[in-house]
Amino acid sequence: MNDFTTVCANLSNLDPYKRVNYVNGLVLGADDLVQEQLYHLEKHRLHNRLLHGYGTLCGLSVDLSDPGDGPRLTVAPGVAVDPRGREIRVPEAYCANLTAWLQSHADEVQDRLAASPPLSPPEPLSLYLVLCHRECETDEVPIPGGPCKTLEDSSVASRIQDAFELALRFEPPEQTEEEAVRDLVSLIRAIEISEDPGGLTEGGIADLVRGLTDSGSPSLSSPPFDSPPGSPPMGMQHMHPGDVDALLRVAMRVWVTEVRPALLPSGANCAAGPPEEGCVLLAEVILNLDGGPSLVGDPLLDESRRPYRLHTRLLQECLICHRGDASADLESLSHADLHDLDADDHPQYLLVDGSRPLTGDLGAGGNRITGLGEGGVDGDAVRFEQAVKIDDIAGGDLVDTYPNPTVAALRGRPVADVDPAAGQVLTWSGNRWQPSTPAVIGGFVEAPGQNARYAIVAAGLFDAAGQPLGLVYNALSATMLGVLEYRLAWPRYQPPQNDGIVPPPDLVYIVKGTIVDPERPGILRVVRFEQEGIRIRVSDIQDANRVQAFMVEISAYGRADLG
Incomplete structure (x- = not known):
């Protein structure tokens, strides 16, 4: 029996930020070769995640269909990069049957539903389709035996193959940086460019960008920290055209130097190594269930949160097209150099043949437009003599003059000149319309006495920033908390008394x-x-950025003093 064993390569001291120093006489072992490979792999992955980000690169479209045995998810071939900077290649299409998946995960689905608020119908269940990087050892080869080696130790895998995993999960992958990037763009797009007095300063826009690290999005209803008293809320913020370049440079600098390093713990994905998350979101699958693992109706597919990357050639072409259009607009503003109008290269002018319509309102400045032809079809302007004017005599069922004619008949049948009483309606007596009290047939629908009170307590129509569009009922407000997330509140709202998941039990x-x-x-x-x-979330199934406005109505059922 030997008292010594073979010395194996020590792979525990590998450092992705060290490379092998090749010198004459250096004896190379497996750990040196693995160290060299790890150094170059990590450099490539660091380049991916810091300079380009992560997401779908090409392909990987998700299709939802039903071939007859239940809804089926199909993922097309394609390539993605995960948050750690690793490329993931799916060489062919893969599919999964949702009905079979729900049955095989019935216990987990039931536990998930049991943890949800008791609602009728039950709240939809969201599953998240993710793509993850995997590696597998392959191509086993024999190796020389040695002391204390067993038969199992006499062969090893000579290759490590890149692989992948497609999975459905109950929780989405961590997308802290992806969501912060979208919030940054939304923040900048919400700032208007205007010549109005005031406007953002460099310190103001820097504080707005720093706010992305607090809750995922800056406050859209409060002024920046250095704004003077009485400054407008974020929805009213603006910057002067001459300040745009300087302010955007400040915003980008603060994003790079302060916000991005703070998004992940200890600067992960920056100087302290890759983040924990190693999977990429492809789609959210929204299922309506019957209270158990059985589907009700058709599932919905939501790809609005999927991260993706555009390749440099496409970005180059977009940049060239944008700059080309801007250049043409600038040239057309030089009115002193206008010539050759027959070439129709000055689109700010109307054409005499009427082939180019107005794109905005036309103000006459108090002057009259004369020489109009007589209007004859829908959409024509009418001349003075064609219009209905004050003191014109009314005709048809109307008598007296405009603007206050009187209804004397309905469809040529006279209306009695009698004042109606409350609750009366017009009825036909055989020779004229006259007010009368209708007979009540049957009773009105009422809630039975043993049932609690039911009422609409709040309602309103809001834009994507949470601002009301017209009147709201019961002072309902929609405060924007993040991208398309809002908090609905009204003065008599009654908060939950438990864990914040459901309202009071009564x-x-x-x-x-x-x-x-x-x-x-x-x-x-x-x-x-x-x-x-x-707290609610509003989204367009196909494209979250298309949501322009939403309407909401809140009813309450229960206690007598409804909120």
Whole structure:
């Protein structure tokens, strides 16, 4: 029996930021070769995640279909880069049957549903389709035996193959930097460019960008920290045209030097190594279930949160096209050099043949437009003599003169000149219309006495920034908390008394809403009930950036003093 064993390579001291120093006489072992390979791999991955980011590069489209045995998810071939900077290649299409998946994960689905608020119908279940980098050892080869080596030790894998995993999960992958990038763009797009007095300073825009590290998005309803008293909220912020370049440079500098390093713990994904997350989100699958692992209706596919990367050639072409259009606009503003109008190269002018319409309102400055032809079809302007004017005599069923004619008949049948009483309606007596009290047939619908009170307690229409579009009911407000997340609140809202998931046990709130776009499907979901109000999330299924406005109505059922 030997008292000594073979010395193996020590792979525990590998450092991705060291490379082998090749010198004459240096004896190389497996640890040196692995160290050299690790150094170059990490340099490449660091380049990916710091200079380019992560997400889908090409392909990997997700399709939802039903071939007859239940809804099926299909992922097309393609390539992605994960948050650690590793490339993931899917060489062919893969599919999964949702019905079979739900049955094989029935216990987990049931636990998930049990943890959700008791609602009727149940809240939809979201599954997240993710793509993850994997490695596997392959191509085993024999190696020389040695002391204390078993038969299993006589062969090893000679290759490490890049692989992948497609999976459905209950929780989405961590996308802190992806969401912060979107919030930064939304912040900058919300700032108007205007010649109005005031406007953002360099310190003001720097504080707005720093706010991205607090809650994922800056406050859209409060002024920046260095703004003078009475400054407008974020929705009213603006910057002067001459300050745009300087302010954007400040915003980008603060993002690079302060915000991006603070997004992940200890500067992960920056100087302290890759982040924990190693998977890429492809899509969210929204399922309606029957209270168990069985589907009700068709699933929905939401790819609005999928990160993706555009290649440099496409970005170059977009930049060239944009600069070309801007150059043409600048040249057309030099009115002293205008010539050759027949070439129609000055689109700011109307054409005499009427082939180019107005793109905005036309002000006459108090002058008259004369020489109009007589209007004859829909859309024509009418001349003075064609218009209805004050003191013109009314005709048809109307008598007296404009602007206050009187209704004397309906469809040529006379109306009695009698004042109606409350609750009366016009009825036909055989020779004229006259007011009368209608007979009540049957009773009105009422809630049975043993049931609690039910009422609409708040409603309103809001734009994507949470600002009301017209009147709201019961002073309902929608405070923007992040990208397309809002808190609904009104003065008599009654907060939860438990863990913040459901309202008080003797009060039920019913939240109904939709995005204002009849041609695009949208989702309004309740995230949770909070002390300050009800948190909701609004999204367009196909493109979150298309959401322009949403409407919401909140009903309550329960106690007598409804909120």
